[in-house]
Amino acid sequence: MPELKWQAVADGLERKCAAPTDAQITVARALGTDLGQTTPVPVAAAELRVLLRAPLELVLARDFGDEEYEVLLDLAARTDLAVPSMDELKCREVLNAWLRVARDRESAAALRQLEPGVDDVVTARDRRRGPDLYGEISSVGANGRLHFRGGHGLGTAPHRVTRITRPSEDGYLDQLSLAREYAAAVQSNPSRITRAEEAQLAPWRIGFPATQAAVEALRNALEAADDEAAMQRLLEKHPALLAGTVVGTHDTWVRPQVQLGNHYMADFMIAGETSLGLRWTLVELESPVSRLTNPGNKRATKTLRHAVDQIEDWRKWLSNNLHYARSARGADGLGLPGITAEVPGLIIMAREDADDAAADIRELHARRSHIQVRTYDWLMRINESPDPLRRDAPDQRLRLA
Incomplete structure (x- = not known):
């Protein structure tokens, strides 16, 4: 010990x-x-x-x-x-x-110079992961190494410490936040969650496929909707329509309008459980009457570029707030267990149009940004054919593992 x-x-x-x-x-x-x-x-x-x-x-x-x-x-x-x-x-x-x-x-x-104690937070030099690491001390090893909370071998030699902050000192909470975010960022397999963490998602658990009534509601909305707000309301009312967009081997959860800090809100976040653990997807909705590409040059429209930027902004926020995002809502966190900063993205926008260079756009963003770009017609198709045997069919559901 x-x-x-x-x-x-x-x-x-x-x-x-x-x-x-x-x-x-x-x-x-x-x-x-x-x-x-x-x-x-x-x-x-x-x-x-x-x-x-x-x-x-x-x-x-x-x-x-x-x-x-x-x-x-x-x-x-x-x-x-x-x-x-x-x-x-x-x-x-x-x-x-x-x-x-x-x-x-x-x-x-x-x-002897540091006099480190449990719960102290240190900043240290770390040439492997960057100029600095942050850690919340959990113990001191027999060889003098400072062990940090968060597991995964986190710690440092005491002579590498450049700053130590005690719980009673000013700025401690800021340093503690940095230490916890650092520990969250280096977890080797954060998607492996406990049953207690999984239970936090119970309010958003989905039993799919979507009902026929939900599919008809989607069809009617696409005939009348002229902005993304109408689609947001519909999918919040019938979240099983989104649950069917991912291929999971166990449960699926769909959370609407997840607030990320003071500046961002994800339209939806989908979690699918596979044998590898929990896999999240960020969902950004745009208007069904928008276009993927400009008619003249076939390049991505301003609307599509904005949607991609939104997902990238959410990822950047997550990279700086992983511990907060994964912590339970009862502990003032967001209750997103297992989420990572590399979470895949899904943009749903527009209708299928022979003049839209949709295939090129999808391939580009899937390859470069791990963001799937799909149309509302795609969403309709996968819900019209909910047969589990077809989940691996080309151009159907997003694979989680």
Whole structure:
């Protein structure tokens, strides 16, 4: 179990760096050699392995070169550690032990400077994922590593921390938000949700296919509607019409008008459960009397470009607010478990027109932006033929997995 108090960890690291253990001294004497009184524990262990290499048939690391020794010198200089000369080290086994000692000294010194506690939030350098990482401390490991809430191996070495904020300090809530969003963004499989998280979606669960009455209502709306507001009202009343647009192997949920921050509102968000987990789709509606392409140049219309921009804006918002989006509504979140910033998009607009370059437009956005562009006639077709055996038919439902 990781230690929860930095003092105990720092004390333990410093003890290992100060002198060999009684057991190591006993073994060394039995082998006819003496360990120096200030030989660090990792170095004593390495020297004993070298002595026992032949009788125990141990396979030890090979010889090392100047480049590796320079790494040790650099780390030793940062930690004010006196290390043997290159010739005295003799083999990489001992070199590696001195490297561990230098790292332990660095961690112990950093812990004493930071005095980190559970719930503190830190900012640290992270060359793998970018210039900075943010973390909410859950514990301190026995090697000095700061472990963060959120799992997935999140954490950092204490000497990499550039800022630490305590719960009692100004700005803590802002830093805590950054840490939670960072943890959400690096989850390896956020779509795997718990039954409790799934239960949050119960009000929007859909049993499809849509009824014949819903299909007739859609047909009538398309004959009379001249803007997207009429289609929004219809689909909110008959959400099963949208549930049929995705291919899921389990349940499907359709949420209307999901507010994303202060500036955005998704017309609909569809969640379909597959064997891989929950998969979301962002839905943007446009007018059924709009066009996909301009009659002259066959390029995307201003309406279509606006719809694509809307979905991209929603994705950008999600990338900065994933923890908030996934948190339960009862915890002041949006209640969108498993959602990611790479969520697919679906634009429904226009009617099918032989003069519209619809196929080219669909292929372009599906390939570049992971956004499907479909017509209301497409929506009508998939609801007129709800046979599950046809769900994989070309140009029918969107695949979730």
